Amino acid sequence: MNKKLQTLEEKDKEYLWHPFTQMKEWVADTPLIIERGEGSYLIDTEGRRYLDGVSSIWVNIHGHRKRAIDRAITEQLKNIAHSTLLGLSNIPSILLAEKLIKLAHASGLHTLSKVFYSDNGSTAVEVGLKMAFHYWQLKGGRCKTRFLTLMNAYHGDTIGSVSLGGIDLFHKIYKPLLFESLKAPSPYCYRCPLDRRFPACKLACAEEVGKILKRRRHEIAAVVIEPLVQAAAGMIVSPPGYLGRISSLCKQYNVLLVVDEVATGFGRTGRMFASEHEGVNPDIMAIAKGITGGYLPLAATLVTQDIYDAFLGEYKEFKTFFHGHSYTGNPLGCAAALANIEIFEKERVGDNIKLKIALLERLLTPLKGHPHAGDIRQRGLIAGIELVADKGLKLPYPLEQKVGIRVCMEARKMGLLLRPIGNVIILMPPLSISKSDLKRMVTIVASCIEKVTG
Numbered sequence: 001m002n003k004k005l006q007t008l009e010e011k012d013k014e015y016l017w018h019p020f021t022q023m024k025e026w027v028a029d030t031p032l033i034i035e036r037g038e039g040s041y042l043i044d045t046e047g048r049r050y051l052d053g054v055s056s057i058w059v060n061i062h063g064h065r066k067r068a069i070d071r072a073i074t075e076q077l078k079n080i081a082h083s084t085l086l087g088l089s090n091i092p093s094i095l096l097a098e099k100l101i102k103l104a105h106a107s108g109l110h111t112l113s114k115v116f117y118s119d120n121g122s123t124a125v126e127v128g129l130k131m132a133f134h135y136w137q138l139k140g141g142r143c144k145t146r147f148l149t150l151m152n153a154y155h156g157d158t159i160g161s162v163s164l165g166g167i168d169l170f171h172k173i174y175k176p177l178l179f180e181s182l183k184a185p186s187p188y189c190y191r192c193p194l195d196r197r198f199p200a201c202k203l204a205c206a207e208e209v210g211k212i213l214k215r216r217r218h219e220i221a222a223v224v225i226e227p228l229v230q231a232a233a234g235m236i237v238s239p240p241g242y243l244g245r246i247s248s249l250c251k252q253y254n255v256l257l258v259v260d261e262v263a264t265g266f267g268r269t270g271r272m273f274a275s276e277h278e279g280v281n282p283d284i285m286a287i288a289k290g291i292t293g294g295y296l297p298l299a300a301t302l303v304t305q306d307i308y309d310a311f312l313g314e315y316k317e318f319k320t321f322f323h324g325h326s327y328t329g330n331p332l333g334c335a336a337a338l339a340n341i342e343i344f345e346k347e348r349v350g351d352n353i354k355l356k357i358a359l360l361e362r363l364l365t366p367l368k369g370h371p372h373a374g375d376i377r378q379r380g381l382i383a384g385i386e387l388v389a390d391k392g393l394k395l396p397y398p399l400e401q402k403v404g405i406r407v408c409m410e411a412r413k414m415g416l417l418l419r420p421i422g423n424v425i426i427l428m429p430p431l432s433i434s435k436s437d438l439k440r441m442v443t444i445v446a447s448c449i450e451k452v453t454g
Contacts (some may be wrong), residue, residue: 005045008033032412037064040433042417053441055430057419058231058263060294062343063432069293072339076332085117085329088345092334093117101339104302106286107272111281112302116321117329121262122156124286124299125224128258129160130323131307132222132284135256138310139320139408144221147256149210151193152186155260164224167233169422182216185210186230187238190375190386196327198239207243213253222256222284223249227274228379231241231263234424235384237377244278256283256307262299266340267292267349267431269380270357283307293340295428296332312318353431356438357381360427363442372453383427385445387453397423404451410448416441425449 013027033045040063041100042050052060063421076092083090090168098113104112114129118124129147135425136144147164154170155161163178165171165188171178185193185205196204213220220237227243250257259282264274268290270418275285284307288299313319314319327333343349364383374396387397387403397403404420420426425445429438 005033010044012239030320039063040243040437041302044078048415049440050412050415051437051444051447052430053411053416053418054426054428056294058064059292060270061340062293062296062347062349062432063430065365066293066343066432068343069295069336072335073295073332076335081332081333082327082330084326086324090329090331092331092338093329096334096337099301099338100302102270102339104208107276109269109273109275109281109302109351110190110278110284111283111304113305114181114286114308115302116301116303116323117166117334118301118325119297120156120278120299121260121286121288122158122161123325124262124288124301125155125164125258126158126160126285127301127323128303129164129222129224131301131303131321132256132258134321135307135310136221141221143219144255146180146182146216146219146221148182148184148209148216148220150186150225150230151183152230152233152236153183153186153224153226154230155226156262167334175436182212182220184212186233187242188233188236188237189239190377199343203239203242203245206242206249209246210252211251212357213249213255217253217255220253220255224258226258227261227280228269228277229264229274229382231382234386234421234422235377235379235382237379237424241278243280247280247282249279258282258284258286260286262286262288264382267344267353267380268382270350270353271380272344272350274379276292286357291340292333292336293343295336295340296330296333297327298330298337306363314404349431353381354437356433357429359435359438362444363439367442367446367449370449370453372449380414381429381431381433384421384448385425386428387423387425388447399423406452407445407448410451411444414444414448416444418445 012031018051035044035045042052080396083454100115149164151166153166157379160427162171185208187199187205191369194204257277261273265287283304285302292298311321328452372387377384380449389397404423408420
């Protein structure tokens, strides 16, 4: 090991606290330090290349060092890196807001008309929560202060977004800090909480949402949902018709619909936004992650004209939405996002990924027969392989056996970087991944599952 690398490893262990990482184990291991990226690959400090199988945690869209995005950021730097949106504006934030609304309309989300910027997915969701709550206070619905979410939900790590969460491992410890949200069963067909089977169930899990709304509509401000895929829950894919039914129920009972498209937006499910698949028009939509192509922290909350108008008034009425971030509408981030969207348009990304989605489905099919692959879930270029100790009984591996982690560590040895969610192996490569690299990724995963479970 060269001295520079050894120094970096020592400083990492001395000074850094990594997210979602058991640091006692981290300091005992040799850390992998990434130095640069090229296309679908990450390259470490010793020059080893790794296929980026999770898009650097679901953010990278067009590959690393995409020339058009590099150029957009460099050109923006010649003008200014940042200025506030509090009482001022800037060119990239204006142009991006227009672009996002037109993009939403082109995707069938015609009701969205205004953009509020923030910095990450958690804050984009939290902005939506505050807007929904405040909206009903302004409209006279003083009792509408509650939020209905799903079991297994994950909407971020700020206190408001954690209050919506339903994953005990992540959220339970913080319960004394949280506001109480209402919970409905997840559309988790493999482990149905209602012990039903699709399609004979007739979307019983959605009807449970309807029962809660019917009973408590006078106190519920909004339903908050990850459309089509509950990502951090292990890529739980909702059955056809579920999202559309939830949207209809919200309209029926006069409750706002907030969609968290942080993980599913920007082409991941095969369309620009997951809501598009079932013709759903949300009242509020949170986007982040892929918005800049995986380059810079940026997020946005898109809302309807009706919600925006509720906050309009004279200064003395104090109807202002009292929320903001220091880096709101950052020009560098907005410039990257504009370039990202332009690539979608110029390179016909939406058309190109259809063949890759079909290929991924074919590649995963043989794994369905593996005795420890309990369920394989896919939507677009998102997939989750749930590993189980006993397939017939759907018996999960104990988390302390670290089966998912062990599979991913074996994959690392073979030049593929993955990060599991418990014992679910997550595949979410950049949309730009080549067909040969897609095949390589699934081949490595299958080999590592066999090695660890066999």
